[in-house]
Amino acid sequence: MKDEQTKGNDMNEAVHWYAVTTVLLFVKMFAISLFQGYHRIGKRTFKTPEDAALVGRQAAAQELPQVQRGANAWRNDLENIPIFLALGVAYVWVEASPSLAPWLFLSFTAARYLHTMFFLSALQPWRTIAYGIGILCLFAMCAMIIAALL
Amino acid sequence: MKDEQTKGNDMNEAVHWYAVTTVLLFVKMFAISLFQGYHRIGKRTFKTPEDAALVGRQAAAQELPQVQRGANAWRNDLENIPIFLALGVAYVWVEASPSLAPWLFLSFTAARYLHTMFFLSALQPWRTIAYGIGILCLFAMCAMIIAALL
């Protein structure tokens, strides 16, 4: 079936790793929500009034430090992961280097896993290094896309 | 023309519902911006100084409660909808179950519509239930993608 769709094993390779990384990045982002929920529920501390009311509490003046840290990790994810996913689509469509696809896609994914772990653990300069590796992967994908368009 | 692109009605089905849900989710998210703009303009309350100056006001110290609630709905949308849209691409590309596609895509979309309505209306536990249904759809899409890859 896949041969019909993508015309050959080379494209299959990029599509395959696109699908794998999309699933892995969803799981990683959802893990931040679990981390936030664990702290919110464990400490029964909610900023949204109707959430606090569910456990018979008043709304907290601000989110817990761990929840704020999770929100920062989320924000950085949202600044990087959706554009990666769109560059991945462009990468597949313009038939940019299929042999580099697994390396670029998986390096980006590994860098984002590390970024979240380092952010939640407050580990610097490791967090910035992980962020930088992700950005390098995005620029490399752009370079491959442009090379395929020329 | 579509038959040329997607090779058969099965793939057409998933592509068709991907397009429908993308349009529906855009409209839903834009509705939050309308809700925020309605309150900002109606009450002439703007946190950004140059916006307040347009209506001859000083910048507000903070956003209106309705605008903050809209921002929270937006944030939850951005944590869920872009990854849904990328999982949808992977779903189509790996030719995961075409017969489940409309159910999964439309259930997710309906859950997100309800989530926004419940968030703006401060209705709990309904908001959390709607969020959970959306997450279940995302995990089901991951399972179908992985099954197609194996």
Add this chain to the structure above:
Amino acid sequence: MKDEQTKGNDMNEAVHWYAVTTVLLFVKMFAISLFQGYHRIGKRTFKTPEDAALVGRQAAAQELPQVQRGANAWRNDLENIPIFLALGVAYVWVEASPSLAPWLFLSFTAARYLHTMFFLSALQPWRTIAYGIGILCLFAMCAMIIAALL
């Protein structure tokens, strides 16, 4: 190779401009991060404690005004660009008007470049006009997608 994948020059056209705009939008969003990093590093002001510690400082009580302005530009980008990128995929897949594709994709991209410049420069009503042009492009893409589905 591209002819094999996309079956004809018309689809190539939309795919080509999708790839170009994705790269351009990545560069534009990354520019906001550079702007934020320039101010954070230049003024050695960091809200995250472990970042401040790297330069031997205490954590700042809040982000610099320029960093906050960058964060607002980022937030508006994230509310508009990921859904554009997904509508672009739907646009290509349903084979909506290929001749309009470059106009719509590039107008949206130009509008978002202007939006960021006007936001960082606090120029109103120009920022709202640029935002509105972007939204009009998104609605036009929806209309073309729906027309192709009917």
